[in-house]
Amino acid sequence: MLDQPDRSENPSIPPISSAPDAASAAAPDAAAAAAPAETAPPPTLVPIAPPARAIPAWMKLGAGLAGAGLLAAIGWIIVGQDPAAPTRSPDDAPPTQAAGTQAATPRAPAPTEAPDIAGMPQPETVDLPPIVHADAAPSAGTPQAADAAPPRDDDGDKPEPMDRYEATVRVEKGDTLESILRDMDFAPEEIRKAVAALKPVLKGARLPVGETLTLQVQAPQDNDGKPTLQALVIRPEARREITLERDADGAYSATQRTFEVVAKLVRATGVVKGSLRGSADAARIPPSVRAEMLRAFSWDVNFQYDVKGGDRFAVLIEQSYTTDGRLVGPGRVLWAQITTGGGKNTFNIYRFKPGRGAEFFYYGNGQSVVKSLLRTPMGLNRLSSGFGMRSHPILGFTAMHSGVDFAAPYGTPILAAGAGTVAQAGPYAGYGNYVKIDHGGGIATAYGHMARYAPGIRPGARVHQGQVVGFVGSTGMSTGPHLHYELHQKGRPVNPLTARASQRTGLAGKNLERFRALVARTDRARDGAELIATR
Template identity: 40%
Template sequence: MYDTGKNSDEFGMDKGGSEADAGGETFAPVARFRRSLQRSMKLYLSVSRLVLGQSLGQHRWLAATGLAGALSFALLGAGVSALVAPYSDVETAALTADQAPQIVALDADGPVERVTLGAEAPTEEAPAQTASNEPTAAETAGIATSSAHTELAAPVAPAEPKEIQTKVAINDGETLMQVLTDAGADRVDAYHAIAAMKPHFSPSKMRAGQEVSLTFLTNPTAEKDEPAKLLTSISLQPDIERAIQVNRAEDGSYRTQEFQKELKSGFAHAKGAINSSLFLDAQQAGIPAPIILEMIRMFSYSVDFQREIHPGDTFEVFFDRKYDEDGIPVKEGQIAYASLTVDGKPYRLWRFKTADGDWDYYDENGNSMKKFLMKTPVDGARISSGFGMRKHPILGFTKFHEGVDFAAPKGTPIYAAGDGVVKIAGWVNGYGNFVELSHANRYETAYGHMSAFAKGIHPGIRVHQGQVIGYVGSTGRSTGPHLHYEIHIAGKKVNPLGVKMATGEKLGGKQLAAFKATRANVGSQMAETPLMTRVAQASETPKAN
């Protein structure tokens, strides 16, 4: 009943068959699987015959069936293991091959070679080197690969510091510290730079619109707590005759240099006719605004610019000025001579320095231009209401107007009509912001509806003729910006336009002789100076003193 274990050709494989007979080395795993399966099946049949042959009852039959099932599952697991075992290392090898870095060496004269790092060298021996020292293809590929690797691994050069220059303007209400920090300067650097500047120029004197040139040096290696930019210099020009420069030293401190500009002195000569107003027509002739305003002030003691100026009247002015190295006028000086012909009557004035060191303007006879009081204490105004009875624009009924109203834009400066002492400076009903001045000979002047008082104006302070005491406004009972101007003589209000003012100082003796010499010298200089035009004024040739 037992299987004797004789050879069987049941599965088509002799016991003595070799792996080579089964298909050669190429199919060795398959042959091993078949032999294992053959042995397992033989064992299964033998055990089945033994169990089934000796079955005496139902219980033994069931036990035999269970044992056969268990053996079947074991046989299936053994078969699968035998089938998979030969390929257990294939996945690892494939993954290793895919992840191995590969270098492609390009040879202009040969095919592309692919070199895999970590791969085993071929078993065949490399051909012997020729006698010549020419590199082989593999060596060439190695050189190319090494060169490519060197280029990829080259370090990046660190960034170099760069110089950055910028120009900023001071805004109204801004400080120099704000300007520097907003431009990117470190606050500590800005503080030390300003401290170094103060002995030469106070930053508090900087005005709105003034430009400041800044230079920075980038700091590419800055640490977390270090500034990205270093403030290296500050340059500004407080006025046209000097410049300030603050530079950063190697030790990180700041030092200031002051440069004085050499300006050439010269003269300018202009004349023209009045068609609309002295201010507009003088501008058309190329005269700078400060000179025009000074002319108005000079003649305001003798001429009423609101009522007495007519088309066809003429003007002339001769003044000194400063020129830069390119011959461009950069600063206006003082008027040496000015004339105004009104309705055929000439008014001529020359500038002269008296023995006490004061400057003033005098006519051809040595009489000072100044009168006791100015006729019009505000520039560029027109008379909007005269002295006398009128219908009040707000109250609506006829009322005596005790002064003269000069209409002018809000903020126009108001001048003291003469030397005196401030009696009132404050709010007065109807007049709004109000100033009253006491003068000699029991004269008083009053100024109403001001928008604001000039700095330092308060009761008890002494003022000089022509000094700004306030600004045109519309405070109190007023329908628009204007100056209400009054003159009181011994407490009585009089018409400001009808008061005859006494003249000022009159030169005599040596003073008069010195004045006449100055007048002749000015006449010679005027003859040598060509008339300027608006186009040519910037290219005039400066004259030496």
């Protein structure tokens, strides 16, 4: 709203008409002079809109130039933000303007002197044309951003279509190199050449189940073609890596890389819950390591009779690894411990090689674990009947049971408890198939109810400790497959689980000194060894 002047203070100012005509609007001073001042009635002030007034030509020209300059500036901003458009270094000089051309942003004309009358109407607002985005269709005279450039590689070239790729194949049971390459759909001639090149390097080694083959493959060049094997990497053994490559002439050549091996100490511990075998497996002890450990304890421990639930075991293993971290083998036992009778007894063994003798295990006092007789002639088997008087399961009356029985499946191997000479081999009364071995010094062992004899077991044959002499059966007076085992001293049967009928050797002199030093080193290494890794 425009504030009107007060006539009481300046009566010479004429009233403003609510609907002035064009002539009065153009010459307000003339209209005021024509009216007599003394006869004019008091003015009535009312709010009105400013009178319409023609816009001068110079204002229209200035507004048009300003709009064009704004559009030019917006266009340059859009071009500068386009990731595909080239960037300009701050040091680059701005482009020079051609002589006689309009500047990118025209300067607005300087305003004229303001009129003396406060109510003078203002120029109308000029509507600017809409902003045109870079992705919109260009209009005439409107600056546009450069077209988006296609994706390019680091060198500025368009990327080539991928025609090579890498594939990995896991070897499953029954796979061969030929079958794997056939499954990859290579041409038969290419498979033949690749296998022929690998054969001298593989040297008959089979692909290990679970191993991964890495292949570089050339994609088919047409719709009816087959892929081409460009390279292949295979690890038939932990220590060896073989690489097959194809040259430009299509010939294959194979090279081999051999890795160095380093030793690493790991340990495993466990508590007996259920069977000792299952508990050792739960502790992640490799089967071959477990067998070596139990074999060392077998001269003094009956694993079914002596080991109870809650007994503990531990083992220190030396394993070999390649320099890139591959396990070469399951390892070997350096130290082992087991408790029996619910923790009443503890056995510790250490691997040691005397100056003249075979490497094996010794107790901490330097005594060998090896006795002239094994405590039990089989592995982990259940004691089904003890030594002494009992009611005969077939005859029905009480009689002396002159040995111990171990229940085991048909065909379980039976080991000679010690070195000696076979004194008897053949059917013998209620014992069925029977073998008796004379160990000298008045000591003999007997084995009954065998299914059959091992090859070479006959009277007079020499056997060594741990040699297989027969297999578990149920011949003779037997209610099921088991081994009847007896120990005789000077012709009389004694309890093989409690008798002290055998002697063991011990270390002495320099061997004993070396052994004690080894025990100290092993104990220190054991405390710092990490737990065995999961396979």
